[in-house]
Amino acid sequence: MADLELLFSELVRWEIGLWNAVDARLRADFDLPLSRYEPMRVIGRRGSCRVNDIATELSITVGGTSKLIDRIEGSDHCRRRPNPDDGRSSTIELTSSGRRLLAKAKLSLEDELSSRLGTVLSARELQQFSKILTKAAAAGQTAVKDGTAS
Structure with a gap:
């Protein structure tokens, strides 16, 4: 991990x-x-x-x-x-x-x-990085809305 x-x-x-x-x-x-x-x-x-x-x-x-x-x-x-x-x-x-x-x-x-x-990053890596950041940000917003964020 x-x-x-x-x-x-x-x-x-x-x-x-x-x-x-x-x-x-x-x-x-x-x-x-x-x-x-x-x-x-x-x-x-x-x-x-x-x-x-x-x-x-x-x-x-x-x-x-x-x-x-x-x-x-x-x-x-x-x-x-x-x-x-x-x-x-x-x-x-x-x-x-x-x-x-x-x-x-x-x-x-x-x-x-x-x-x-x-x-530094290829076009493909930039696209993947963007997807990862978007996914992480959305999960963080969901946790705040659900009250599960500390």
């Missing part, structure tokens, strides 16, 4: 290293931290959404998400509008400058990931 503690340690350190490398690239190229790119990506894909939608998708707190949106909005890359379906909340959408930045940043992110993953 695999040493799960060692696997956990390696996975966490790999993820931290990958996050730091992509973050450094986006900061250097666009002065855009990865922590802001991620919510912008969610908004860009959805077109319009609520803070709660972003928080849920990124598995972060609503309060933390709201602060990130404040920063992105302060950089004029997104805007809040009153939610037509719920007067207590607002919807968020990217501005034209936010859409342009996201498109450029996506190319840098893909280039960085290609150099860190695409040069």
Whole structure:
């Protein structure tokens, strides 16, 4: 049986290293931290959404998400509008400058990931790795919903 503690340690350190490398690239190229790119990506894909939608998708707190949106909005890359379906909340959408930045940043992110993953793993291995991560993430979500996660 695999040493799960060692696997956990390696996975966490790999993820931290990958996050730091992509973050450094986006900061250097666009002065855009990865922590802001991620919510912008969610908004860009959805077109319009609520803070709660972003928080849920990124598995972060609503309060933390709201602060990130404040920063992105302060950089004029997104805007809040009153939610037509719920007067207590607002919807968020990217501005034209936010859409342009996201498109450029996506190319840098893909280039960085290609150099860190695409040069190390074959296309088949990347596909298998993606399936494994998706399966593990789904199992983790099921455990949380079922109350079996510690």
